[in-house]
Amino acid sequence: MLSAERNERLTRVGPGTPAGEWLRRYWHPIAVSDRWEGISTLWQCSRTVSFEGERGTAESWGERLGNFEGAPMRVRILxxxxxxxxxxxxxxxxxxxxxxxxxxxxxxxxxxxxxxxxxxxxxxxxxxxxxxxxxxxxxxxxxxxxxxxxxxxxxxxxxxxxxxMGRDEPPVLPRFDVFARTDGVRTVENYGLWPVNWLQICENSVDQVHTTILHGGAGGERRDIWGDEMPRIVWEEETLGIKSSADRPERGNRRASYYVMPTMHRLPQPWPGGRIRWPRFSANWRTPVDDRNTLVFAACFTPEIDGRLPDLPDGVTFDVTNSIRVHREQDFVAIASQGPVFDRATERLATSDEGVILLRRLIERGIGDVEAGRDPKGVLRDIEEPDAVIDLSRIAYDSLVEIAAE
Ligand code: FES
Ligand SMILES: [Fe+2]
Structure with a gap:
């Protein structure tokens, strides 16, 4: 449970607000580039979203606000x-x-x-x-x-x-593996405009319990693998954020993801049904539009192994937009129905919410760092090789792809 004051401190994104100033210490993706010649997808979501009094869908607004086509384009960020x-x-x-x-x-x-x-x-x-x-x-x-x-x-x-969008000298733009590796296929995915405050979507990334329940029914592509087994979850603070390990020993599945400050979630991305043993990495990034709207971008990277890529069976593609469509729609409904800015004074957190509590604590610490004039966690400066790719696959792994990755 959070007081109204703490909730505001954590959620508001405008200039001069505590979280807004903290978010302004990082680089954020704001649009799919018109110069990108690789695979790009737009998540199909017909849910109605109102933005500035105009109705559209999560998908259509996502395209209007997050796909740059070269001509001057109106955007709203933070x-x-x-x-x-x-x-x-x-x-x-x-x-x-x-x-x-x-x-x-x-x-x-x-x-x-x-x-x-x-x-x-x-x-x-x-x-x-x-x-x-x-x-x-x-x-x-x-x-x-x-x-x-x-x-x-x-x-x-x-x-x-x-x-x-900070006012000081920009830090290094981190070259995380999913965005910067070139030895494979990258897809850039626009998951549209979500009509909710950014923090709700981010809290979902450290809430590993929901995967079994929310995605356990129709369309849960990992249900075959996970069954009904609740994961054993451990959340640990890491250099850049939080590692969440969710193991299902009865099913023999070990899995961990990495929440990277400020709003990135780096996931191992097994293929549908775990049918292909080949590593695939993805990252979701939540870019606040304003207090009540968030653009979600993602990228997925499939590396070559010994100079080659996997042969994909019919209907399987390199992007994840299609294969996790149902997942995303389930997440969208669960998160959007909390309200545009969830009032955390009404929540009753349980033991399975330890990750959510840790995330809020790290953000509050980051806000405190910014207020004290220090760089918060995850801001990189003066690093030895700023152009080197930052490999996160040691932390974010899944036993379904481990064999091929070795
Ligand atoms: S030049 Fe006059 S309003 Fe822009
Ligand atoms: Fe989910």
Whole structure:
């Protein structure tokens, strides 16, 4: 049970809020890149989602807010309204949505070689938020130099665009295996707009009990393997987050996943029914849109072994969107029905919620670190090889794929 005050402290994402400032110390994926030429999927979810009073589906809103197509695109991240675009040289930019002149939306802006110009009076901004031109001002005016628009750094990695929205020097963009390895097939998956606060979706990642119950019925692709056996779960704090081990000894299944700060869940991803003995890794990332909406991105990576990939039987694909569709819909219903921002003063936590309690404790510690001017857990700076791939498969494993992985 959490007081209303602690609940707010943990959930709110806007600038100046405790969790909002903590989240702003990390890079977040904000959209599937238009330059990605690999496999990308959009999770089909027909559940109705209202965003800004307009109704759509989780899938359609996810596509509108999280699939960049190159033209200036309106996005909202961490409660801030922004425009995502590429300048004429192809460099991606993320700047404030409303023009600092008189507020026109820059989603209607025109792309020029050096940036984006506002459709109203032509003020031209580069990807760093500098104003380069004011066509109607006298030629000798130094007013453009005095206007600096909000702008955030962007990077491209693994088919996604990543943004850093802190005000300090960005840390290293961590090259986690699923996003950065190149010796295999990567799929980038957009799981749409979920009409709930980010923390509810993240708490689901350290709630291993739900897998047997919620996914135990129709469509539970691991039911054949897991049966009704409740997992024996151990949650441990790790360097970057929480390792959750969920073993089912009667069924001979050992499994562990890694929750990586701030919102990533790195999973071993056995193939449907455990039929193919080949490693497959996935990661889900929850990017807060605002307090009540979250975009969910995922990537899945299948490595080559001895230079080759598995032969896939009919109906099995490299992405996981199809194979976990029912899982995701079950998670969606369970999480969305807690309410847009779950009131944790009403909950009654049990022993199986130890992982949820640990996650909240680590986030609260991270918020405290940021308030004290320290980097929170999982922020990487001054690391020896910033370009090296960070292998998480030693922590996130599943005995169903262990043999092939050795
Ligand atoms: S409102 Fe953008 S240039 Fe005037
Ligand atoms: Fe689930």
């Amino acid at each position: 409660g801030e309204d922004l425009v995502l675009f590429r300048d004429g040289a192809g460099r991606p930019g993320l700047i404030g949505l409303h023009c600092p002149h008189r507020g026109t939306s820059l989603e209607h802006g025109r792309i020029e070689e050096r940036g984006i110009s506002c459709c109203y009076h032509g003020w031209l901004f580069d990807i760093e938020g500098r104003c380069l031109e004011m066509p109607a001002e006298p030629a000798h005016s130094n007013f453009p130099e005095k206007v600096r628009h909000t702008a955030y750094p962007l990077r491209e990695m693994g088919g996604l665009l990543w943004a850093y």
